[in-house]
Amino acid sequence: MNKTIIKLNKMSKILKLVCFLLVSVSIQAQDAAKAKSLLDEVSAKVKTYENIVIDFKYALNNPSENINQESKGNVTLKGNLYNLNFMGVTKIFDGKKVYTIVPEDEEISISKFDDKDENAVTPSKMLTFFNTGYKYSWDILQDIKGRKIQYIKLIPISSKDQRKEILLGIDVQTKNIYNLIEVGKNGTRTTLTVNSFKTNQPLSDNHFTFTESKYPNYYINRLD
Template identity: 30%
Template sequence: MRKALVAMALLGSLFANAQNDKRAATILDAMSNKYKTMTSFKVAFTYINEGTKETLKGDATVKGTKFRLKMAGQEIFNDGKIMTTYIKESNEATVNNYDPKEAGDIDPTKVYTIYKKGYKYTFLEEVTEAGKAYEVVELTPEKKDSKVAKLQIKVDKKDKSVKSWKIFQRSGQRLGFKVDSFVPNVKVDDKSFAFDASKYKGVEVIDLR
């Protein structure tokens, strides 16, 4: 289960930093600008491991620098200062100070905004699915030692929302994420981004601060 979140983690780092193709840049900038105008959002997604055929559901709620991510029996709370990872199977919560640099790989607040360094990008193709047109952009890491060979992002041509993305690892593994639903500007209490031990009976809290 934990490797599923690791796969999710690649999402944040893979959107990071790109350059080159003008059409790809236009698509990515439009996509990024769309999400930056939102005060908050909630996204439900499906994770797919094409090799093992493993399929998992997850969701994330984001508000500014705060987020709450659920997937594969794990839940990550971040209130902008403290980040807590709760594992349901062991009923254990690990608490750390929030470091944007260290949390970048699993930080959904950065997914749509950190694509401007470290990756080259090109427009790949335009496809039509269920009557809708999508533009596919391919990101390639500049670092030769990256575990990721490339990332493909599918963006709705009309409203610039992300439909899906696929990660190609150098090991041959392919991981996909598909957006099932997206709600912009959701009403969410800031308290929901902080872990409340009283709501988890018998939880063991490991404070690493």
């Protein structure tokens, strides 16, 4: 009799465990679906803009190396075209070539852009990078200066990825990205925060054009 009761108790525990696992899987699936749905809304919203002008703050923190750095920058996006200013360097992509202008060294590097290279990163991809290569989960909702910011946690699928996780903060009302937090496997934490997000701005015709005559004394390094 006692043996039967013990077996029943064990079976009951196993059934409870199975039920718990099934519920957990169901909740995780729902969370992933919610996260994917919100990310799809962000991607769709980005595609509706003729251009985007972003002022941002970049912070790097690595406690083990005692590194704390902060920098500001801005970027203008129009389709795949971009004009990026960050840490004293300007980078322009005109649709065919990438121009990297370094005033401190009076040097300019010019290289072709290979759109078939899956590892090639452009600022425009930073607004839609999450579409492939990640597992999604619904994270915390924060009130930041009166704005409701919903975080989505992204876990890289590739084991070779040096990032442990990424937290993407999305403004619930506007469906625009507020910030992006990357946590590396080595403990490094980088945060990109959008200070200003403007769309459909009047831009000059040559905003994404490199004009060599503006840099008469610069050394030009043509990489290809």
